[in-house]
Every structure is written in structure tokens, then in C-alpha cells.
Amino acid sequence: MPIVQNRSFNSNPYNLSLKNLKQLQAGATGSEKEVYYVGVDVGTGSARAAVVDQMGSILGLSERPITRHELKASYITQSSTEIWDAICYCVKTSISQSHVDPSLVLGIGFDATCSLVAINEKTNDPMAVGPDFSDNLENIILWMDHRAQKEVDEINATGDGCLKYVGGTMSIEMELPKMKWLKNNLPLDRATGESLFKQCKFFDLGDWLTFRATDKETRSFCSTVCKQGFVPEGILPDGRTGWSEEFLNKIDVPELAEDNFRRLGGLTGKTGKWLSAGETVGQLSEAAAEELGLTTDCYVSSAVIDAYAGWIGTAAAQTEIPIPELVEQDATKPGIAKSSGRLAAVAGTSTCHIILNEDPIFVPGVWGPYRDVGARGYWMAEGGQSCTGALLAHVLSTHPAYTELGVASEASSLSRFDFLNSRLETLKKTRKERSVVALAKDLFFYGDFHGNRSPIADPRMKASITGQSMDVSLDALAIQYLGACEFIGQQTRQIVEQMTKAGYEIHAIFMSGGQCRNGLLMRLLADCTGLPIVIPRYIDASVVFGAAILELNCHCSGW
Known part of the structure; x- marks a missing residue:
């Protein structure tokens, strides 16, 4: 199957009219003017910001690493303070690179990993999430944290109706098991003697970013429906909508239901507000505008999980060919x-496989279907692999020939992956094999090192490699790397x-992320699935591009 380079981006995925765009540009003055948008992406290892014009061209792009801590196996945390500081740096730097007047930046859109943020509901200060409960700066439980195995088992044992809409069972990567773990493990407040859990308010990271930017507690369907058990109106046959007090009591977190679910964002339609992708949260607060180097005339759109921004930036685009x-x-x-x-494969540390449909389709082992998370009235489903980029990095870094690989690739002025791909082509010729794939005929590589997300949906799954010898050469590393790529493809x-x-019609896979540069992996994906693989124009910026496009839709949808 072909691999298509998509160089023609459609900066208007929600089908907004040219008339609407011109009205937006004209504003109150009645004359057209240039306007710009900022997209912010918070991934597992870095924050990015991009300045985009109304034609979809990226004018400035900045990235800054963010740290993650694993003080104990499977306990992985981050700091919302560090992340916000990194965002402010990236936004200011990308504005500087673009030479755009900040007053012409009409909006900013955020996406982030589906990680849990805990803050003090009275002060909005960060609250420690452990295992070091003395470090309040570490207040994010990262998506890939697997501490809550007991809690997720107890949640799934209830068989509650809402679980049908998260793939049948809630994943250990989702946020409600993490909240339940905090209920069970947060220490007591020395002053009051009550659990610190009762002082917490919880956000998905993307929703915390819009809260930090606007001072508004508006939540997104994307985060709460996909990762927290929120059910939009009119779905469950028993008439339940939003958060379920019955369900929260059943899983022994009644604190989350107190005062109309105030710790989760409120009661839908009464004390809380939920938005779909690209709908308007509000203007930047004065404090946030100053920190970001923007103005209070800049609007903020409802956030999405990073993979869904990747879907917007790729599957919602038009192809050049x-x-x-x-x-x-x-x-x-x-x-x-x-x-x-179109199936969007958003590849980074993990890979998410996201698809939209007009009707709900239930797939065993695939999260969803979720309504309203990408567009009102539409349903989305999300498959995934818990580690792909992380898998390739692990295979390389743990092999005895890793240092040799670094020296050889640097001497060749190639990336490690390009060097290995070239090495495999050479091995095919010297060993007279009919194809590169035949080089791994004696190796069985099963790569679920971090559990299985889809379609088995078992976080306890482990990896297995059969056929290894005592060969520690660079050639042996190349073949083991090939086995890992084959595993990802299969x-x-x-x-x-x-x-x-289950009923989805899939005609093509729209890739994003740095893995798009790996020609071997892309060919394997095309061969294994029998589908065309579409490569985006902005390989490293599809997700942050999608976040910026959210903001364009945020403004035009009101006309």
C-alpha cells in the first residue's frame, strides 16, 4: 500500500465558510486584517507552542522539555507549575520567532496528555500526589502511571452502565482509578485530622490549562467523557447524565459527589459547564495574558487530549494526492x-488510534464510543498501544551495542533509526535474504512491556522475546529493532x-509524530494493515497545529 506525503493542510477542518473567516478578520472595524492563533501541546516529555496564520502555516515553533519523576516503580508524576512555566516560555519564544504583533493573536488552544492534576480547592495551590507526599509541586499523576491496579479492578467489578462507553472496562491509565487511589492513600492533614483528599479539586491536565488561562472551571467533554466516566445527556437508558452519584458511591468515592460534584467541575447544566472541541471557554485573564506575552483580547478554546488534537491536525486535513x-x-x-x-494514528511515547463516526460503534478492547468529544453529535473511539516510541527507545537503550550504535550513527550523520534501517538493507544483501523482514525469521518479539491497551485491554500483559542468542553485535541490535517495528505494525x-x-470502515491511516520519519516502520504499517499511510506536512507539529486549529473553530463557530 502507498505512503502518501500530505503537504496540503486544510486549516479549516470544521468546514467553516470563507465568508465566516472574512467576518472574523474584519472584526469591529469592518476592514480585513491579519489574525493569528497559538496552539499549545503538552506531551509526555515536552511542551510546545506554535503560531499559525489563518491559512494554516506555522510561523513560529518552540519546544521545552518537561521532567517526569518515577520515585517508585509505576508511580510517575509531573509538576503543573513546571508545565505552565514551560508553556509561557514556548508561547513567548514562538511569538518572537514569528515576528507577529501579540495584539493580533486572536486565540490560543491547548491540548495535553490525559493526566490527573490535583490542586487545593480553596487556594488553587498544587497538592502532592505521592509517593512523596511532602512535595506539593509534584501534583500530576501522569497517564502512564500504573499505581491504581487494585482501584481499577474494583471499579470494573461494579459493571456500571457508564463502563460500556469506555470500552467495557475502565483502563488503569484513566483518571477515576487515580482519584480513588488518592482517596485510599493521601495522608491526614496534621491540623484538622481529616484526609487531604477532602481538600483536593481535580482536573484533567488540558482542562487545568484552560482554568489556569481563564480562571473559569469550564470542563471539556474530551477529558471527562474519555477518561473520567462522565456521560453526556441522552445516552444512558436510565436517564442518568453527567456524573453519577450512584456510581461514585458504589466505588467508595462519595466525596467526589458532594455539593453537586464540585471537586469534578460541578453539575452539568447547573453548577458546571461542558464544551466540545473548539468551543469558547473565555478570554485570557490579565495574569495569564501577562505571563504568556499575549493580551486579554485573546480567546481560549476548550481543550482536548493531545491525541485528539493530532486527529484534528491530520485526519481532518485534505490530502495533496x-x-x-x-x-x-x-x-x-x-x-x-x-x-x-480515516484512522488517525498519533504516535509518540505511546500511539493512539482515533476514529470518528456519525453513529456509536462498540468495539471490545477499544475505548469509547465517546459522544461530543470532537464535535457535537459525533462519536469517537480510541484504540491504542501503551508504548511504541518508548518501546523502540527501550529496545535500543538496553542492548549491549547501544553505545556502538550511537558512535556509528553519529559518524554517518544519520539518526539511530535511519542508521539501523540502512544496516538492515545491507544485511539483507550480504545474507542473501529475499527481504528485510526475512532477517527476523528466527525471532519472535511480543512488545507489551507496559501492558496492553488495545484490543486485549489488560494492563498486566508483559513482553516476550524468543529466539535470542548471545550475539551482542550491532547487527543483532538491528534485528531486534526490526522485531520491535514488526510488533508495532502487527x-x-x-x-x-x-x-x-465491529463496523468501522477504515480507508486510510493518517500518521503524526516523529515516527513518521522512520521509513521502515511506515512501510511495515502499510504492509501489515493493507491501508494507505498518510504522512502530514508538519511531522513534528501536527498535534500543536491541531490545538491552534481548535482556536480558529472557536471563533468562527459563533458567526
Whole structure:
């Protein structure tokens, strides 16, 4: 199957009209003017910001690393203070690079990993989440933290109706198990003698960013529906909507239901507000505007989880070269519905496989279907691999030939992956094999080092490698790396097969992330799935680009 380079980005994925765009640019003066948008992406290892014009061109891009701590196995934390500081640096730097007047930045959009933020509900100061409960700066439980195994088992044992809409069982990577763990483990306040849990307020990281930017506690459907058990109106047959007091009592966290669910953002339609992707939260607060180097005339859109921003920045785009499988669909479906046959594979530390549909489709071992998280009235599902980029990094860094690889790749002026891909081509010729894949015929590599997200949905899964010898050469490393790439490709095929068996029509895979540069991996994905692989124009910036596009939709949707 082909690998298509997508160089023609559609900066208007929600099908907004040119008239609307011109009205937006004209503003109150009645004359057209240039306006710009900022996208902010917080990934597992870094924060990024990009300045985008209304044609979808990135004018400035900045990135800053963020740290994560693992003081105890499976306990992985971050700091919201460090992340906000990194965002402010990146926004200011990208504005400086773009030479854009900050007063012309009309909006800012945020995406982030689906990680849990704990703050003091009275002071908004960070609250420690352990294992070192004396360090309040470490107040984020990262998505890949696996401490809450007992808690997630207890949640899933209830068989509650809301679990049907998170893939049948709640994942250990989701946020409600983490909240339940904090209920069970946070120490007592020395002054009052009550659990510090009762002093906490909880946010998904993306929602905390919009709160930090606007002082508004508006929550997103994307975070709460996908990761916290929130159910939009009109879905459950028993009439429940939003948060379920019955469910929270059942899993022994009644504190989360107190005062109309105030610790979770309130009661839908009464004390709380929920928005879909790209809808308007409000203007930047004075404090946030100053910290970001922007103005209070800059609007903030509802945040999305980082993988969903990757879907917006790729699957909602138009391709430079028409893909036959998509031509008929693109001609007959309006607006965002065009993306319903496109599977976005957002690849980083892990890979998320996201697809949109007009009707709910239930897939065993695949999260969702989620309504309203990407667009009102549409449903989305999310498969995934818990470690892909992390898997390749682990395979390389733990091999005895890793240092030799670094020296050899640097001497060749190639990345480690490009060097290994070239090495495999050479081995194919010297060993007279019919293909590169044949080099690994004696190796079985099963790579679920961090559990299985889809389609088995078992966080206890472990890796297995059969066929290893005592060979510690660079060639042996290359073949083991090939085995890891094959595993990623074949597990992607397994996820695609589960989705299509359940009723999804998938015509192409739209990739994003640095893995797009790995030609071997892209060919394996195409061969294993039998689908065209579409590579984005901005390989390293599709997610932050998607966050900026959210903001364009935020403004135009009101016309």
C-alpha cells in the first residue's frame, strides 16, 4: 500500500465558510486584517507552542522539555507549575520567532496528555500526589502511571452502565482509578485530622490549562467523557447524565459527589459547564495574558487530549494526492463527516488510534464510543498501544551495542533509526535474504512491556522475546529493532481488524509524530494493515497545529 506525503493542510477542518473567516478578520472595524492563533501541546516529555496564520502555516515553533519523576516503580508524576512555566516560555519564544504583533493573536488552544492534576480547592495551590507526599509541586499523576491496579479492578467489578462507553472496562491509565487511589492513600492533614483528599479539586491536565488561562472551571467533554466516566445527556437508558452519584458511591468515592460534584467541575447544566472541541471557554485573564506575552483580547478554546488534537491536525486535513479509497466519501459527506473513514494514528511515547463516526460503534478492547468529544453529535473511539516510541527507545537503550550504535550513527550523520534501517538493507544483501523482514525469521518479539491497551485491554500483559542468542553485535541490535517495528505494525493490524469487524470502515491511516520519519516502520504499517499511510506536512507539529486549529473553530463557530 502507498505512503502518501500530505503537504496540503486544510486549516479549516470544521468546514467553516470563507465568508465566516472574512467576518472574523474584519472584526469591529469592518476592514480585513491579519489574525493569528497559538496552539499549545503538552506531551509526555515536552511542551510546545506554535503560531499559525489563518491559512494554516506555522510561523513560529518552540519546544521545552518537561521532567517526569518515577520515585517508585509505576508511580510517575509531573509538576503543573513546571508545565505552565514551560508553556509561557514556548508561547513567548514562538511569538518572537514569528515576528507577529501579540495584539493580533486572536486565540490560543491547548491540548495535553490525559493526566490527573490535583490542586487545593480553596487556594488553587498544587497538592502532592505521592509517593512523596511532602512535595506539593509534584501534583500530576501522569497517564502512564500504573499505581491504581487494585482501584481499577474494583471499579470494573461494579459493571456500571457508564463502563460500556469506555470500552467495557475502565483502563488503569484513566483518571477515576487515580482519584480513588488518592482517596485510599493521601495522608491526614496534621491540623484538622481529616484526609487531604477532602481538600483536593481535580482536573484533567488540558482542562487545568484552560482554568489556569481563564480562571473559569469550564470542563471539556474530551477529558471527562474519555477518561473520567462522565456521560453526556441522552445516552444512558436510565436517564442518568453527567456524573453519577450512584456510581461514585458504589466505588467508595462519595466525596467526589458532594455539593453537586464540585471537586469534578460541578453539575452539568447547573453548577458546571461542558464544551466540545473548539468551543469558547473565555478570554485570557490579565495574569495569564501577562505571563504568556499575549493580551486579554485573546480567546481560549476548550481543550482536548493531545491525541485528539493530532486527529484534528491530520485526519481532518485534505490530502495533496487524492486517495482513491477516500474520493467518493470526500465528495458525498459534509464537513467533519469526511473524516469518518480515516484512522488517525498519533504516535509518540505511546500511539493512539482515533476514529470518528456519525453513529456509536462498540468495539471490545477499544475505548469509547465517546459522544461530543470532537464535535457535537459525533462519536469517537480510541484504540491504542501503551508504548511504541518508548518501546523502540527501550529496545535500543538496553542492548549491549547501544553505545556502538550511537558512535556509528553519529559518524554517518544519520539518526539511530535511519542508521539501523540502512544496516538492515545491507544485511539483507550480504545474507542473501529475499527481504528485510526475512532477517527476523528466527525471532519472535511480543512488545507489551507496559501492558496492553488495545484490543486485549489488560494492563498486566508483559513482553516476550524468543529466539535470542548471545550475539551482542550491532547487527543483532538491528534485528531486534526490526522485531520491535514488526510488533508495532502487527498490533496495529490487530486493532484495525477489531474496529472493522465491529463496523468501522477504515480507508486510510493518517500518521503524526516523529515516527513518521522512520521509513521502515511506515512501510511495515502499510504492509501489515493493507491501508494507505498518510504522512502530514508538519511531522513534528501536527498535534500543536491541531490545538491552534481548535482556536480558529472557536471563533468562527459563533458567526
